[in-house]
Amino acid sequence: MNIVLLSGGSGKRLWPLSNDIRSKQFIKIFKKEDGEYESMVQRVYRQIKKVDPQAKVTIATAKTQIAAISHQLGESVGISVEPCRRDTFPAIALVTAYLHDVQGVPEEEPVVVCPVDPYVDEDYFEMLKTLGNQAAKGEANLVLMGIEPTYPSEKYGYIIPRGKANLSKVDSFKEKPDAETAKQYIAQGALWNGGVFAYRLKYVLEKAHELIAFDDYEDLFRKYHTLEKISFDYAVAEKETEIQVMRFGGRWKDLGTWNTLTEAMVENTIGNVIPNDTCEDVHIVNELDMPVLCMGLKNAIVSASPEGILVTDKEQSAYIKPYVDQLDNQVMFAEKSWGSFRVLDVTADSMTIKVTLNPGNRMNYHSHEHRDEIWNVIEGKGTVIIDGMKQSVQTGDVVTMQAGCRHTIIAETELKVIEVQLGKEISIHDKRKFQLEE
Amino acid sequence: MNIVLLSGGSGKRLWPLSNDIRSKQFIKIFKKEDGEYESMVQRVYRQIKKVDPQAKVTIATAKTQIAAISHQLGESVGISVEPCRRDTFPAIALVTAYLHDVQGVPEEEPVVVCPVDPYVDEDYFEMLKTLGNQAAKGEANLVLMGIEPTYPSEKYGYIIPRGKANLSKVDSFKEKPDAETAKQYIAQGALWNGGVFAYRLKYVLEKAHELIAFDDYEDLFRKYHTLEKISFDYAVAEKETEIQVMRFGGRWKDLGTWNTLTEAMVENTIGNVIPNDTCEDVHIVNELDMPVLCMGLKNAIVSASPEGILVTDKEQSAYIKPYVDQLDNQVMFAEKSWGSFRVLDVTADSMTIKVTLNPGNRMNYHSHEHRDEIWNVIEGKGTVIIDGMKQSVQTGDVVTMQAGCRHTIIAETELKVIEVQLGKEISIHDKRKFQLEE
Numbered sequence: 046m047n048i049v050l051l052s053g054g055s056g057k058r059l060w061p062l063s064n065d066i067r068s069k070q071f072i073k074i075f076k077k078e079d080g081e082y083e084s085m086v087q088r089v090y091r092q093i094k095k096v097d098p099q100a101k102v103t104i105a106t107a108k109t110q111i112a113a114i115s116h117q118l119g120e121s122v123g124i125s126v127e128p129c130r131r132d133t134f135p136a137i138a139l140v141t142a143y144l145h146d147v148q149g150v151p152e153e154e155p156v157v158v159c160p161v162d163p164y165v166d167e168d169y170f171e172m173l174k175t176l177g178n179q180a181a182k183g184e185a186n187l188v189l190m191g192i193e194p195t196y197p198s199e200k201y202g203y204i205i206p207r208g209k210a211n212l213s214k215v216d217s218f219k220e221k222p223d224a225e226t227a228k229q230y231i232a233q234g235a236l237w238n239g240g241v242f243a244y245r246l247k248y249v250l251e252k253a254h255e256l257i258a259f260d261d262y263e264d265l266f267r268k269y270h271t272l273e274k275i276s277f278d279y280a281v282a283e284k285e286t287e288i289q290v291m292r293f294g295g296r297w298k299d300l301g302t303w304n305t306l307t308e309a310m311v312e313n314t315i316g317n318v319i320p321n322d323t324c325e326d327v328h329i330v331n332e333l334d335m336p337v338l339c340m341g342l343k344n345a346i347v348s349a350s351p352e353g354i355l356v357t358d359k360e361q362s363a364y365i366k367p368y369v370d371q372l373d374n375q376v377m378f379a380e381k382s383w384g385s386f387r388v389l390d391v392t393a394d395s396m397t398i399k400v401t402l403n404p405g406n407r408m409n410y411h412s413h414e415h416r417d418e419i420w421n422v423i424e425g426k427g428t429v430i431i432d433g434m435k436q437s438v439q440t441g442d443v444v445t446m447q448a449g450c451r452h453t454i455i456a457e458t459e460l461k462v463i464e465v466q467l468g469k470e471i472s473i474h475d476k477r478k479f480q481l482e483e
Numbered sequence: 484m485n486i487v488l489l490s491g492g493s494g495k496r497l498w499p500l501s502n503d504i505r506s507k508q509f510i511k512i513f514k515k516e517d518g519e520y521e522s523m524v525q526r527v528y529r530q531i532k533k534v535d536p537q538a539k540v541t542i543a544t545a546k547t548q549i550a551a552i553s554h555q556l557g558e559s560v561g562i563s564v565e566p567c568r569r570d571t572f573p574a575i576a577l578v579t580a581y582l583h584d585v586q587g588v589p590e591e592e593p594v595v596v597c598p599v600d601p602y603v604d605e606d607y608f609e610m611l612k613t614l615g616n617q618a619a620k621g622e623a624n625l626v627l628m629g630i631e632p633t634y635p636s637e638k639y640g641y642i643i644p645r646g647k648a649n650l651s652k653v654d655s656f657k658e659k660p661d662a663e664t665a666k667q668y669i670a671q672g673a674l675w676n677g678g679v680f681a682y683r684l685k686y687v688l689e690k691a692h693e694l695i696a697f698d699d700y701e702d703l704f705r706k707y708h709t710l711e712k713i714s715f716d717y718a719v720a721e722k723e724t725e726i727q728v729m730r731f732g733g734r735w736k737d738l739g740t741w742n743t744l745t746e747a748m749v750e751n752t753i754g755n756v757i758p759n760d761t762c763e764d765v766h767i768v769n770e771l772d773m774p775v776l777c778m779g780l781k782n783a784i785v786s787a788s789p790e791g792i793l794v795t796d797k798e799q800s801a802y803i804k805p806y807v808d809q810l811d812n813q814v815m816f817a818e819k820s821w822g823s824f825r826v827l828d829v830t831a832d833s834m835t836i837k838v839t840l841n842p843g844n845r846m847n848y849h850s851h852e853h854r855d856e857i858w859n860v861i862e863g864k865g866t867v868i869i870d871g872m873k874q875s876v877q878t879g880d881v882v883t884m885q886a887g888c889r890h891t892i893i894a895e896t897e898l899k900v901i902e903v904q905l906g907k908e909i910s911i912h913d914k915r916k917f918q919l920e921e
Contacts, residue, residue, distance in 0.1 A: 060776070319806055323799055334829065335789070335815065338498070338806050341796030345780075353774040354787055356794050361761055361779030368757055368776050377773065389827040390837050390901070391772065394878070395861040397901050399828050399835070419881055421857050421903040423833040440832070441905050443857055443881055463828070463835050463903050465859040467879050 046097050046177050047150055049125075049140050050089065050161040051133065051240070052106035052114070058302050060369040061352035062330060064376060069300065070162045071113040071380070074330065076311040085162045085300060087117050096170040103148070104161065105140040112382040116403075123148060128269045133240075134280040135272040138253035139265055145246055146262035152247035155180040158277075159190075159241040164298040164309045172293050173241070179212065180243035185289040187282055188243045189215065191236025193294040197227035200299075202238040202278070206290050209234040215288045218278065236292060239299075242282070252281055303346050303355075303362035316349075326359070351377035351387055383408055384456070389463075396466045402427065402456035410453040410481040416468030418452070420444040425460035429453070430481065451479050484535050484615050485588055487563075487578050488527065488599040489571065489678070490544035490552070496740050498807040499790040500768060502814060507738070508600045509551040509818070512768065514749040523600045523738060525555050534608040541586070542599065543578040550820040561586060566707045571678075572718040573710040576691035577703055583684055584700035590685035593618040596715075597628075597679040602736040602747045610731050611679070617650065618681035623727040625720055626681045627653065629674025631732040635665035638737075640676040640716070644728050647672040653726045656716065674730060677737075680720070690719055741784050741793075741800035754787075764797070789815035789825055821846055822894070827901070834904045840865070840894035848891040848919040854906030856890070858882040863898035867891070868919065889917050 056069035063069040073082040083091070086104075093100050103123035104114055111124060125140040137158060144150040155177040163169065172190060179188045191204045203219040218238065219230060257272060259265040282288065300306050307328035314320060316331030323341040331337045332350040339347055344359045353372065357365070377388045383406035390397040402408070402425075410430065420429070422442045429436050429444050431452050438444065438454070446452050448468065454460065468475075494507035501507040511520040521529070524542075531538050541561035542552055549562060563578040575596060582588040593615040601607065610628060618626045629642045641657040656676065657668060695710060697703040720726065738744050745766035752758060754769030761779045769775045770788040777785055782797045791810065795803070815826045821844035828835040840846070840863075848868065858867070860880045867874050867882050869890050876882065876892070884890050886906065892898065906913075 061773075319809065321799070321802070321806060323796070331792075333792075335499075336791040336810055337794070338791060338803070338810075339794045340803065340806070341799030342783075342794060343796075345794075347792075347794050349787075349792055351773070353776065354769075354771075354785075354792060356775070356777045356780060356783075356785050358761070358779030358781075361759070364759070365776070365778065368759060368778070371757065372774055372776075389835065392862060392899060395899075397827065397835075397837070397859075397861070417879055419859050419879075421835075421859065421901075423835070423903060423905060424830060441855055441857075441883075443883055445879075445881055461830060461833075463859075463901065465861060465901050467861060 046100045046174055047144060047154060047156045047246075048093060048100055048102050048173065049137070049144075049156060049158045050086070050102065050104045051136065051158060052086065052104050052110055052161040056301070057366050057369040058363075059306060060365060060372075061348055061350040061355055062332070064352050067113070067379060068110060069306075071110075071117060074306065074310060074315065082315070084117055085164070086114065089161060089163070089165075090118050090122070092165070092167055092170050093173075096167055097174060101148070101150075103140060103144060105136050113380045115382065116380055128266060130274075131269060131272045132274040133277040134256075134275045135269065137249060137277050138257060139262070139269060141246060141249040141253065142259075142262040142265050145250055150246055152245070152250065153181070154246055155243050156246050156249070157241070157243045160239070162300055163239065164296075164300045164305070166296050168295040169293065169297065172291070172295070173243075176241070176243040176291060179289065179291065180245055183245065184287075185214070186244060186248050186287040187285050187289070189282070189288065189290040190239060190241035190293050191290040192239045192297050193292060194227075194231050194235070194237050197224045197231055198237065199224055199227060203227070203230045203235040204238050204290050205230065205233060205235050206292075209292075212289055212291050215290050218283050236290060237297075238278070239293075239297060249281075256280060303348075303357065303365070304359055307346055307359070382406070384460075386464075394467065394469055394471075396471050398464050398466070400454075400460075400462045400464050402454065402460040402462070404456055404459050407455035408453045410451055410479045412451045412477050412479070413448055413466075413468070413475045414477070415448060415470050415472075415475050416466050417448050418446045418467070419465040420446075420454065421463040421465070423461045423463055425456060425458040427454055427456045427458070427460045430455070453481065484538045484612055485582060485592060485594045485684075486531060486538055486540050486611065487575070487582075487594060487596045488524070488540065488542045489574065489596060490524065490542050490548055490599040494739070495804050495807040496801075497744060498803060498810075499786055499788040499793055500770070502790050505551070505817060506548060507744075509548075509555060512744065512748060512753060520753070522555055523602070524552065527599060527601070528556050528560070530603070530605055530608050531611075534605055535612060539586070539588075541578060541582060543574050551818045553820065554818060566704060568712075569707060569710045570712040571715040572694075572713045573707065575687060575715050576695060577700070577707060579684060579687040579691065580697075580700040580703050583688060588684055590683070590688065591619075592684050593681050594684050594687070595679070595681040598677070600738055601677065602734075602738045602743075604734050606733040607731065607735065610729070610733070611681075614679070614681040614729060617727065617729065618683055621683065623652075624682060624686050624725040625723050625727070627720070627726065627728040628677060628679035628731050629728040630677045630735050631730060632665075632669050632673070632675050635662045635669055636675065637662055637665060641665070641668045641673040642676050642728050643668065643671060643673050644730075647730075650727055650729050653728050656721050674728060675735075676716070677731075677735060687719070694718060741786075741795065741803070742797055745784055745797070820844070822898075824902075832905065832907055832909075834909050836902050836904070838892075838898075838900045838902050840892065840898040840900070842894055842897050845893035846891050848889055848917045850889045850915050850917070851886055851904075851906075851913045852915070853886060853908050853910075853913050854904050855886050856884045856905070857903040858884075858892065859901040859903070861899045861901055864895040865898045866893045866895070868893070891919065 056063035059069045070085040105125045125143040205216045206213040314329045318329045321340045330348045384402040426439045494501035497507045508523040543563045563581040643654045644651040752767045756767045759778045768786045786793045822840040864877045
């Protein structure tokens with residue numbers, strides 16, 4: 046089975062755990078049987094592999110997520126990198142061309158596309174296999190999954206099938222309705238559109254060539270930024286007449302809000318948290334070292350991360366987005382391809398960060414025009430390269446770098462460094478990257 | 484007027500703003516007319532000076548509070564330092580000896596004692612003057628302030644006067660009663676005992692000599708740790724027959740709990756806080772740089788400091804103490820005589836702190852047996868002394884110190900330093916102080 050996981054945007058609705066560069070699908074919030082925590086993407090990947098150990102999983106995503114995906118899933122997944130965000134039709138066209146031209150997937154093989162963040166059981170992934178098999182038959186160009194509605198939601202688009210059979214042709218698509226209209230749809234047997242569908246690779250490849258002038262994957266990648274933003278539903282699905290839908294009645298949760306996310310938590314608290322026994326229906330997720338003490342709260346969510354602190358009534362949590370949009374989004378913590386960093390202190394003319402490099406990894410070789418830097422190695426062993434000169438470093442070593450000098454650090458073991466940045470205008474944009482001659 | 488302010492203990496009930504070394508009386512929580520914030524001790528001092536610009540104010544306190552008092556009140560107040568905590572009788576005996584032997588206050592002069600943390604208006608301080616004047620007359624050995632009860636509180640001790648006149652003899656003292664008994668007391672004209680009283684200096688000096696064998700202030704200071712822990716009420720007031728009480732009917736609030744503290748806040752939020760408009764009766768005090776977003780809360784208190792985060796229903800906030808007792812009380816922020824420090828990061832074998840030195844100040848000259856240290860100067864100018872060698876430092880300079888070496892840093896301007904500590908057992912107890920030969 047070829048599965049494409051669409052890994053979307055920034056997820057401000059789960060602030061402060063997610064932010065501009067750290068998406069909700071990477072938050073480790075689900076407790077596994079062994080007591081460890083896994084993220085949405087790890088959970089989905091584990092479930093896919095359980096149902097189909099041979100599944101070929103490809104993630105379609107932005108460059109900013111590559112590091113987190115590699116950390117969480119290792120190197121065994123394919124990644125189709127979108128040079129910029131252009132909605133689902135260009136993304137699916139690109140990943141389809143990637144499967145064909147880079148991965149060598151034959152044109153007749155089915156591809157199943159699904160979002161990376163549903164909270165579901167294994168029957169959902171069994172269903173994906175069934176969808177793929179159905180697409181392979183060629184009875185229809187697209188085979189959608191239709192989710193049995195559990196209430197007349199105003200949040201989802203609806204698929205109206207011709208009849209109530211398990212597999213049927215699609216009659217029409219409906220935009221998010223009001224609750225009353227939703228009830229009428231459901232009475233007609235309508236299903237939620239969860240963004241899951243299967244097709245034979247050549248179908249989307251041909252559609253892509255119809256709608257976009259390009260030669261191959263590389264050419265499409267190159268001109269990706271020029272493409273129109275348009276959804277796959279709008280560009281393709283809603284216009285297709287040879288289209289079927291299969292009903293899915295298993296558990297399906299869209300974990301886009303704090304409310305639904307906390308429903309999926311196995312335990313009510315994660316991290317250094319003390320809830321007193323007068324708390325009722327309270328979920329607390331604390332990523333900071335400092336303790337969170339909660340007393341007498343009801344139906345509330347408390348979450349603390351280096352980005353900030355959220356305290357909200359559960360019902361109100363759905364309305365978070367405009368408030369997060371207001372915030373000054375200085376990124377205080379981020380996973381990078383080589384490890385992670387956390388901002389510890391900011392003054393007018395300095396910033397102090399803690400850098401953790403994974404063993405064998407290194408930063409880009411780079412320089413800054415407007416700031417000096419000091420590295421204080423607090424744990425581990427490695428090598429620094431400063432203007433071409435190599436030097437071993439270990440716990441206790443200090444390296445000072447003037448503005449303009451080229452530098453990198455390579456971790457032999459896990460390496461922790463307190464980096465002090467000094468200058469008038471400290472900005473992530475003040476960075477030039479260089480090729481390292483070794 | 485000689486006023487003694489008793490500045491008490493650690494105030495865990497206002498965690499996370501107060502902790503073992505930072506007491507509630509120093510939290511800047513009261514907004515002044517000019518928009519700046521002041522602490523309880525600053526507010527009380529300002530009010531005293533307004534009512535009596537000549538008032539001689541002496542604070543009786545522990546060594547740990549000297550830095551905060553100097554920062555907040557400057558050098559104009561006297562400080563009687565208690566070498567250790569020994570309850571109110573030894574503390575009042577010591578400060579009385581201090582006033583007599585160190586400050587030269589004549590024996591006939593009245594002294595007024597009051598806690599440092601009442602939330603009151605100026606009429607309260609007018610009343611202190613009146614108490615002192617009454618004590619000066621010598622009609623009684625002790626003149627107490629009795630606060631008109633506003634409800635049958637179970638939290639306070641009661642003074643039963645002989646009659647309901649403004650000034651009357653005291654009939655008896657009553658321990659904290661239950662609400663029913665409190666009602667009966669109030670029906671008899673009982674008053675709350677707010678711990679405020681006046682006496683002629685020689686009265687307490689003589690009492691002290693009666694109950695403790697000592698020569699003078701210095702001798703008493705020296706043997707202070709050997710004294711029995713006993714309250715002034717128990718040792719003196721309750722046994723005194725020549726004792727009067729004056730009724731006080733003005734505003735008087737005991738700011739010992741979050742509930743009463745927030746009642747005294749002029750605005751509902753302090754710091755980087757975004758409350759949405761569905762919050763009702765919510766008070767938020769945020770001392771961190773990161774934002775706190777609150778949505779849909781009712782009757783709640785949220786407070787964040789480097790020590791931790793509290794989210795509590797207002798009613799529940801009264802029960803905080805046992806939960807705070809449970810916490811691992813690593814001090815994450817502290818004011819010191821020379822400035823302040825804040826812990827930024829802790830790993831198994833390192834600690835990174837930010838040190839701020841006030842201009843003209845310096846740390847003790849000291850060494851550590853088990854840790855190396857690195858200073859990264861991020862702002863300001865000063866001088867370091869390492870094993871007797873002086874060296875100027877400024878922004879960008881790095882100083883490394885091996886375990887065992889003696890070191891200090893002296894601020895010329897305000898000086899900010901990122902200090903990286905490295906070693907197996909980092910502890911505040913690993914410190915030897917030395918005399919600096921200059």
